[in-house]
Amino acid sequence: xxxxxxxxxxxxxxVMRDVGRRARAAARRLALAPREAKDxxxxxxxKRLRETEGAILAANAxxxxxxxxxxxxxxxxxxxxxxxxxxxxxxxxxETVADLADPVGETISSWTRPNGLRIERVRTPLxxxxxxxxxxxxxxxxxxxLCLKAGNxxxxxxxxxxxxxxxxxxxxxxxxxxEAGLPEDAIQLVPTRDxxxxxxxxxxxxGNIDVIVPRGGKGLVARVQEEARVPVFAHLExxxxxxxxxxxxxxxxxxxxLNAKLRRTGVCGAAETLxxxxxxxxxxxxxxxxxxxxxGCEVRGDAETRLVDARVLPATEEDxxxxxxxxxxxxRVVDGIDAAIDxxxxxxxxxxxxxVTDDERLARKFLAEVDSAIVTHNASTQFADGGEFGFGAEIxxxxxxxxxxxxxxxxxxxxxxxxxxxxxQTRP
Amino acid sequence: xxxxxxxxxxxxxxVMRDVGRRARAAARRLALAPREAKDxxxxxxxKRLRETEGAILAANAxxxxxxxxxxxxxxxxxxxxxxxxxxxxxxxxxETVADLADPVGETISSWTRPNGLRIERVRTPLxxxxxxxxxxxxxxxxxxxLCLKAGNxxxxxxxxxxxxxxxxxxxxxxxxxxEAGLPEDAIQLVPTRDxxxxxxxxxxxxGNIDVIVPRGGKGLVARVQEEARVPVFAHLExxxxxxxxxxxxxxxxxxxxLNAKLRRTGVCGAAETLxxxxxxxxxxxxxxxxxxxxxGCEVRGDAETRLVDARVLPATEEDxxxxxxxxxxxxRVVDGIDAAIDxxxxxxxxxxxxxVTDDERLARKFLAEVDSAIVTHNASTQFADGGEFGFGAEIxxxxxxxxxxxxxxxxxxxxxxxxxxxxxQTRP
Numbered sequence: 001x002x003x004x005x006x007x008x009x010x011x012x013x014x015v016m017r018d019v020g021r022r023a024r025a026a027a028r029r030l031a032l033a034p035r036e037a038k039d040x041x042x043x044x045x046x047k048r049l050r051e052t053e054g055a056i057l058a059a060n061a062x063x064x065x066x067x068x069x070x071x072x073x074x075x076x077x078x079x080x081x082x083x084x085x086x087x088x089x090x091x092x093x094x095e096t097v098a099d100l101a102d103p104v105g106e107t108i109s110s111w112t113r114p115n116g117l118r119i120e121r122v123r124t125p126l127x128x129x130x131x132x133x134x135x136x137x138x139x140x141x142x143x144x145x146l147c148l149k150a151g152n153x154x155x156x157x158x159x160x161x162x163x164x165x166x167x168x169x170x171x172x173x174x175x176x177x178x179e180a181g182l183p184e185d186a187i188q189l190v191p192t193r194d195x196x197x198x199x200x201x202x203x204x205x206x207g208n209i210d211v212i213v214p215r216g217g218k219g220l221v222a223r224v225q226e227e228a229r230v231p232v233f234a235h236l237e238x239x240x241x242x243x244x245x246x247x248x249x250x251x252x253x254x255x256x257x258l259n260a261k262l263r264r265t266g267v268c269g270a271a272e273t274l275x276x277x278x279x280x281x282x283x284x285x286x287x288x289x290x291x292x293x294x295x296g297c298e299v300r301g302d303a304e305t306r307l308v309d310a311r312v313l314p315a316t317e318e319d320x321x322x323x324x325x326x327x328x329x330x331x332r333v334v335d336g337i338d339a340a341i342d343x344x345x346x347x348x349x350x351x352x353x354x355x356v357t358d359d360e361r362l363a364r365k366f367l368a369e370v371d372s373a374i375v376t377h378n379a380s381t382q383f384a385d386g387g388e389f390g391f392g393a394e395i396x397x398x399x400x401x402x403x404x405x406x407x408x409x410x411x412x413x414x415x416x417x418x419x420x421x422x423x424x425q426t427r428p
Numbered sequence: 429x430x431x432x433x434x435x436x437x438x439x440x441x442x443v444m445r446d447v448g449r450r451a452r453a454a455a456r457r458l459a460l461a462p463r464e465a466k467d468x469x470x471x472x473x474x475k476r477l478r479e480t481e482g483a484i485l486a487a488n489a490x491x492x493x494x495x496x497x498x499x500x501x502x503x504x505x506x507x508x509x510x511x512x513x514x515x516x517x518x519x520x521x522x523e524t525v526a527d528l529a530d531p532v533g534e535t536i537s538s539w540t541r542p543n544g545l546r547i548e549r550v551r552t553p554l555x556x557x558x559x560x561x562x563x564x565x566x567x568x569x570x571x572x573x574l575c576l577k578a579g580n581x582x583x584x585x586x587x588x589x590x591x592x593x594x595x596x597x598x599x600x601x602x603x604x605x606x607e608a609g610l611p612e613d614a615i616q617l618v619p620t621r622d623x624x625x626x627x628x629x630x631x632x633x634x635g636n637i638d639v640i641v642p643r644g645g646k647g648l649v650a651r652v653q654e655e656a657r658v659p660v661f662a663h664l665e666x667x668x669x670x671x672x673x674x675x676x677x678x679x680x681x682x683x684x685x686l687n688a689k690l691r692r693t694g695v696c697g698a699a700e701t702l703x704x705x706x707x708x709x710x711x712x713x714x715x716x717x718x719x720x721x722x723x724g725c726e727v728r729g730d731a732e733t734r735l736v737d738a739r740v741l742p743a744t745e746e747d748x749x750x751x752x753x754x755x756x757x758x759x760r761v762v763d764g765i766d767a768a769i770d771x772x773x774x775x776x777x778x779x780x781x782x783x784v785t786d787d788e789r790l791a792r793k794f795l796a797e798v799d800s801a802i803v804t805h806n807a808s809t810q811f812a813d814g815g816e817f818g819f820g821a822e823i824x825x826x827x828x829x830x831x832x833x834x835x836x837x838x839x840x841x842x843x844x845x846x847x848x849x850x851x852x853q854t855r856p
Contacts, residue, residue, distance in 0.1 A: 028773070028799075031799065032796070032797055105796070111818065113816070113817075113818055117807055117811065117816075119817060119818075124799070124829075126829050126830070127829055210829055210830070211830065229657075231659060231830050249852075252852040255852060255854050256852065256854060258854075259854035259855060260854075263854070263855055345456070363849075367847045368460070368533070369460055371456075371459065371552070371845075372845065373845055373846065374845065374846045374848060375845065375846070375847050375848070376847075376848040376849075376850060377847075377848065377849050377850060378849075378850040378851055378852050378853070379545055379848050379849075379850025379852075379853045379854075380850075380853065380854045380855050382854075382855040383545065383848060383853070383855055385855075388541070388545075388855065389541075389547060389846070390539065390541055390547075401552075401554050401555055401638060401843035402554070402638065402639065402659050402830065402831045402843070403830045403831040405843055405844060405845060405846075406845065406846045415829035415830070415833055416833060417799075417800065417801055417802065417803065417833060417834065418801065418802045418803070418817070418833075418834045419795045419803050419804075419805075420802060420803070420804040420805065420807050420811060421804075421805050421806075421807075422804060422805060422806040422807025423806055424677070424680040424683060424684065424806050424807075425806070425807045425808065425811070426683050426684060426686075426687035426688075426691070426807075426808045426810075427687060427691055427808050427810040427811055427816065
């Protein structure tokens with residue numbers, strides 16, 4: 001079957017080069033677009049999504065039917081499926097992004113030099129953002145909206161199984177752009193399911209992609225990180241720790257550990273390892289383990305942990321490295337904060353790590369020395385989220401140290417330049 | 429002749445992997461070093477440079493003799509040569525960096541969420557910085573010092589002709605590190621002149637280089653930008669413009685154009701093209717051209733410019749693209765600010781561009797719409813410099829949009845993370 005939205009393409013490389021060129025041209029115009037135009041585009045796109053709900057759900061039904069026929073897993077079908085409620089939430093998401101402050105043009109800092117020059121550092125868009133994601137059609141709207149708000153053009157490449165659904169949603173976004181007088185190429189969907197298109201994006205499309213954001217499982221992120229010739233905002237995994245240190249309040253520790261592990265086990269900010277300091281092990285270890293097991297969590301522990309509860313399974317070296325994304329936790333007793341930090345630096349993924357303690361000195365040391373995008377004191381690791389940080393929305397969480405780190409919201413999708421105001425100054 | 433400082437190396441790749449591993453280990457320790465230790469290292473290194481001046485100048489004399497024997501250009505010999513005065517200035521440079529504020533640990537911003545979580549965004553080091561430069565031994569000290577101040581380990585690879593000089597300077601830096609109790613691997617010099625070492629650095633040394641800064645001519649920068657698998661802070665060229673717009677004061681325009689072009693012609697912030705708006709061409713074009721020619725500058729103009737002064741040579745399309753780095757300027761009459769911006773976006777290099785005008789509306793438009801790292805209003809393009817910006821020192825100027833842009837000082841050599849202070853919060 002030929003899809004109306006999918007072009008018959010022989011030369012994928014040529015088509016992708018053209019996508020890149022059009023994105024760059026759109027980005028130039030978008031960079032100068034006033035806030036009102038961008039917000040109008042988002043609000044009109046939300047309206048259009050609601051108006052064309054029937055067509056979008058029909059496109060999605062075709063995607064779902066094809067995926068079922070191909071025999072994919074039910075969790076995959078669940079992520080692929082759109083409903084009235086899910087589409088309503090996608091549309092609301094667009095309106096939420098419209099309500100965010102416009103980062104572009106914001107003066108980050110300014111100072112005056114002894115010669116009278118006033119220098120401003122001002123936020124500008126990044127340029128063109130490539131987003132590569134799996135078959136979750138809602139990402140088409142979420143990612144497109146965040147890129148647009150930050151003044152960037154977006155090149156979106158969703159999972160092949162969601163092609164019809166993503167195309168239908170992208171059509172609504174393009175309608176919004178047109179209504180606002182903005183370039184329709186500002187949010188492009190890669191017009192082919194050919195996997196060669198991904199390779200073309202990773203090569204940077206002749207300098208026409210400035211950054212790539214992969215959204216999806218470890219396999220996708222690993223490939224993008226390995227092959228991309230342009231910067232990538234991503235995290236490969238979230239092997240997050242909770243360290244219950246000396247001076248930890250037991251009830252607080254219990255609440256944080258249960259929340260960090262079990263609130264949602266499939267998110268990157270979920271805790272995977274619990275470290276209990278020997279100083280509090282006698283009082284805290286058994287109740288923490290019992291609480292986890294009684295809440296339905298499998299506990300894999302070191303020798304000391306297995307001694308306090310017969311239900312604890314043995315942990316192997318591999319467990320310290322594992323992001324379970326499931327109701328399983330590894331537990332280890334550590335000798336003091338330096339051993340805890342060593343463990344986290346050895347096995348962790350520099351995503352989100354927490355300390356529980358009432359000892360401010362220990363907390364300060366942990367926050368200063370653990371080299372992770374997010375470190376928390378007496379707070380659950382599950383707060384690792386752009387919304388929880390007050391960013392309004394996020395396109396993902398980055399564990400790299402370049403440009404963006406932690407939740408990537410509109411602000412992290414910008415660059416800056418320097419604007420120098422003189423009165424005729426020349427350099428001696 | 430075997431150099432004492434150069435190791436006999438058979439397996440360059442293995443040696444470079446080891447350099448990378450040691451740099452990463454040093455970076456971890458350096459990230460936690462207090463300001464005092466870093467400053468002590470710099471001050472002690474400056475002292476050592478002065479104390480070992482004889483040995484450094486002797487090493488340099490050997491480099492210079494070998495380079496002369498190889499028949500290199502005199503400008504190359506000039507850059508390679510160290511003198512008492514130049515070494516004194518290198519030592520002072522180290523002390524200047526010691527005096528800079530420590531960026532590491534600085535709270536960039538902080539805010540409190542409705543649930544009481546206090547979130548801080550705090551500067552952290554980037555990690556390991558690779559610096560690839562030509563035969564200017566002073567860069568060994570300048571780059572090493574800036575990386576150290578920002579808490580980063582440095583892997584320095586200078587030009588092969590300056591190997592002895594750079595090794596002698598690096599020995600002083602390592603002495604400073606040792607005196608301060610900091611890891612000596614924090615500032616490493618690649619221990620071989622084998623060019624394969626550069627390729628190894630560009631590959632990122634198994635993830636042990638976080639960013640590469642090339643310092644040198646266009647050939648070096650182009651190779652690094654083309655081949656590096658890690659982020660690069662650089663500018664390929666500085667094709668900078670001065671646009672004399674409607675409402676420009678003629679005397680101010682003259683002063684700025686002469687300074688931007690001729691103060692120093694070999695720097696990346698030197699102007700290469702003058703754009704004169706038709707609105708002021710009748711009054712301003714001839715005097716600006718005459719002033720340039722009388723100051724010893726060759727002028728290559730479009731047809732209209734040639735009409736006002738018989739000494740103007742014809743400009744070709746190629747001239748608009750050329751970074752002369754010499755006393756030559758291209759001059760063109762443009763129809764209004766949009767045409768000026770179009771010219772700059774078409775031919776420029778996104779480095780530094782200036783508008784001269786008393787019309788605030790035009791200035792605002794130019795500063796907002798020209799997509800360059802630095803845009804100036806009524807100020808010379810030659811202010812494109814970290815020192816002039818008040819950064820104290822710079823490792824280079826970047827024209828990319830990721831992470832660093834414009835002058836790269838200690839602050840731009842840092843990353844950040846989020847530190848979340850709670851009182852037991854869990855996520856609902």
